[in-house]
Ligand code: SF4
């Protein structure tokens with residue numbers, strides 16, 4: 230019933246797992262942090278216990294509901310010379326789009342089951358969203374570290390509702406379908422993909438163009454393949470995204486005029502245009518100044 234309602238609200242998939250500590254994922258996270266692969270994302274090291282145990286996030290937590298929201302579009306920026314932004318930044322900020330729908334789902338659950346306590350998470354708190362989605366049987370974690378849904382591919386946002394209601398698990402493990410494929414590893418222009426299905430953030434274009442508030446290391450000069458906000462390269466080459474379908478979420482529709490921006494217009498980006506295109510966009514995570522620094526870096 231909850232799953233049906235989630236699909237009716239427009240989610241691509243929905244699964245349930247028991248709220249319990251993620252021991253194996255905790256070890257992988259610890260190792261990644263010890264190696265310093267989180268680069269400047271100090272917040273990743275914080276709240277370690279909460280990050281790996283949802284019962285510390287929500288008192289009495291019993292279930293984690295994982296939700297996928299497809300954002301794939303075949304639409305592209307029209308000027309082949311224009312600096313490239315990640316698909317997920319074409320439309321409205323996914324945090325808001327997903328949270329609106331997740332609140333509706335939460336209200337539906339409360340309407341069916343009476344008083345339910347819980348919290349909604351979309352990249353907003355220390356939650357290992359890919360691990361939960363995998364545990365709920367929604368996909369596997371690919372060599373590029375993305376969750377890959379066998380039916381929707383990896384261009385999906387992930388959200389969780391952690392709640393104190395006990396629900397049946399949907400833990401039907403999805404097998405690892407990466408096999409011998411190494412397309413993502415071969416295609417990554419900066420060699421950021423590590424052998425244990427994690428990413429060395431310090432080398433990843435996504436981190437460097439969005440999160441890094443300092444200078445981008447000069448050793449990465451010439452390797453960004455025109456990316457100025459995020460990077461989809463290791464997903465674009467993944468064979469599991471060949472079956473990705475167009476999303477039907479109006480909130481993810483490209484902001485009018487954004488895909489038509491020419492290279493020249495990108496380099497003339499000023500405050501008013503930045504606000505016009507990105508006022509409600511995930512691009513707000515990078516300030517205009519950061520975007521301009523990224524534009525200079527790829528010159
Ligand atoms: S997002 Fe880009 S830079 Fe980062 S791992 Fe994937 S291909 Fe490499």
Ligand code: SF4
Pocket residue numbers: 371372373374406407408410411412413414463466467468469
């Ligand atoms: S490109 Fe190949 S190895 Fe990489 S995530 Fe996709 S299937 Fe797995």
